[in-house]
Amino acid sequence: MPTIKYYIREGLLPSGTAISATQAEYDRAHVERLRLIRALVEVGRLSITTVSELLGALDAPADDPDDDPDERLGRAVATTHRALSARPVAGAPPPERALAAIATLGWQVNPQSAALRELESALAALEMVELTPGEATLRTYAGAALTVAEAEVIGLPSESAAETLRTVVIGTVMYEPVLIALRRLAQQHVFSSRPRR
């Protein structure tokens, strides 16, 4: 298990307040930040670089009073998607399949979005093996994704902007494995409970 010192050295965690030559004091914010890093790195298996970008999205100062909270959340979501995306955007061909799919759905998304590149690459792979989704399949998946996204926005805490931001960024990252695991378990359930032929 990486040590606190390692996270401090990597710039993920601020150093504590020195109380002697060999001891430092950590406050509640430190402990919470450490727990978040451990959840992302040790359980979520994200790279230090990715976690560093995510923490950057959380720490971005909101010092501009004209900065619209919704726009700030939108930017944090975009940063989160970029941090999670393994694929470099520069030099990639335009995500034509993904743009066509999103146009079919009538969704408003950023055409430069890292998530659009992820969708493109997933659709390109499906095309290679002749399993391209038809419109009905696309709508089923999109409907499921939208249900989840809408519930997330409705469930956001509204007490403080910082808390909302934390829930959006961390929730985006950490609910993906929940969705994937539940889809696999749903497959098992459907296969085990469908009528025998």
Next chain:
Amino acid sequence: MPTIKYYIREGLLPSGTAISATQAEYDRAHVERLRLIRALVEVGRLSITTVSELLGALDAPADDPDDDPDERLGRAVATTHRALSARPVAGAPPPERALAAIATLGWQVNPQSAALRELESALAALEMVELTPGEATLRTYAGAALTVAEAEVIGLPSESAAETLRTVVIGTVMYEPVLIALRRLAQQHVFSSRPRR
């Protein structure tokens, strides 16, 4: 890009029929298998070990006439989930959070399932950052997952058992990135289209 020879050496692809000392002939099945490997390795970014396990699930012989096709599909799904799971099952504590969640949903799943371990680890990470899903959130995610799984089973090709098996195994693997990308794009859409406060 890895070469055909590399895939042959790794045992993913059978060698062609030698037609001279330096040339081999590849038939249609070879070409299709190569395309599948490329989609899984080069686009899906799965490890050679994972791809090898997935191909094993596809190639498992169905020579027992008493082997129920539904049970065979169920086994292929279990193998696929195990291949996709990064976490070793042996020695892990019982997936208590995941079992409780599945009990709430009333789903029938294999208690030894790799997917259950994945759900457990996702829920443990959420608990660490105090974002444990409540029952309503769990049901929303599970409902979305079930919608997708049910549509998959209904859409399965029924012409041949081999084709059904291929669609189940490859579809399970290659639609996960579609679902994840669509969830991220749905977030963007929801954030960009919700009413201003």
